[in-house]
Amino acid sequence: MEFTDIRAPEPVQGIPPWQDPAWVAGAEDWIAAGCARAGLARTGTALARARSYSVVVRVPTSGGTLWFKASAPPASFEPALISALADWFPYQFPAPVAVDLDRAWSLTRDGGPTLAQARARAEDLSAWHAMLRGYARLQFDLAAHAGDLLSLGLPDLRPGSVPARYDKLLADPATERAVGATDGVTVAQYQELRALAPPLRDWCAELDELAIPASLDHADVHPNNVFAAANNPFDWGDAAVAHPFCSLLTALRTGARHAGLPPRSPELAALTGDYLTPWLDAGHPRAVVDRSVSLALRIAPLSRALAWGRVFPCYLGHAGPAGHAIRSLAAMLEPGPVPPGIV
Secondary structure (H helix, E strand, C coil), X not given: CEEEEEECCCCCCCCCHHHCHHHHHHHHHHHHHHHHHCCCCECCCCEEEEECCEEEEEEEECCEEEEEEEECHHHCCHHHHHHHHHHHCCCCCCCCCEEECCCCEEEEECCCCEHHXXXXXXXXXXXXXXXXXXXXXXXXXXXXXXXXXXXXXXXXXXXXXXXXXXXXXXXXXXXXXXXXCCCCECHHHHHHHHHCHHHHHHHHHHHHHHCCCCEEECCCCCHHHEECCCCEECCCCCCEEECHHHHHHHHHHHHHHHHCCCCCCHHHHHHHHHHCHHHHHCCCCHHHXXXXXXXXXXXXXXXXXXXXXXXXXXXXXCHHHHHHHHHHHHHHHCCCCCCCCCC
16 A cells, blocks of 8 residues: 555644554555455555545556545444445445445445546536436435434434534634634634524524425535546545535535636526425425525535544644634635525
């Protein structure tokens, strides 16, 4: 295993996995055993990428490329999640080659080019429409499995859980140290975020009353995290059980950036309309759906902020993740990507 791409800060305490010879040797042995069980032969050097939140390794084999992933402990649910998706939707999600639930390791087959790699023109959103329709159907169907997802260890970011998590993040000493720092937020932004706590409680209470069921939120749907051929998202390490419409925040903002669209353009409204089809077809009133979109987009940045805390133990308390977290949360102070009433 050769680490060719390491982008991680200096650890606060301890060492990261890629600096531990025993960890690397154990991962190599596990990959080899998984390949052998699948009847595959290794055909070259495994090339690894290291981040503070995961290790990803490209493994060339006689049956094509495999991908090894080691998730950080706070995202240890990921191997169980990809296995569950393959069990529940076998025609949509291929079964992993191997998983180790205790070590949060997975070995999966290559899904081909990503949506970003396959698109001829960045401004062409046709494939993005198809992906969002499929992803929305997945979320709609997974609402029946919300309890199962929680039992797999996914974070609970349903609206009723959001206010307490928001307050805890703002009061975290690491967050407070990022206030006024170069890579954090300004004092004024932090004060605005603290002032949002009361309305946030009201938004979450209203979302619960509107009764769109909680489901799986990938939380980072963008063209580099979607296989083009199957239109399926991958890389579920940021996922949570949440209001499904929270997924729209990253999807729409990324779509706007890649296609060169203004943040609240009609094209993004059209994407949103495609995405919302399963709930409208199921009989949820349009006024309820539209209001739920507006509210979900307001609370969605919390999921992105909390994801920055899903790092290997040696990075806990580091200023870098804390700065990313509070900057992600500051998106709550920005207007949503879709104006109310045009979805």
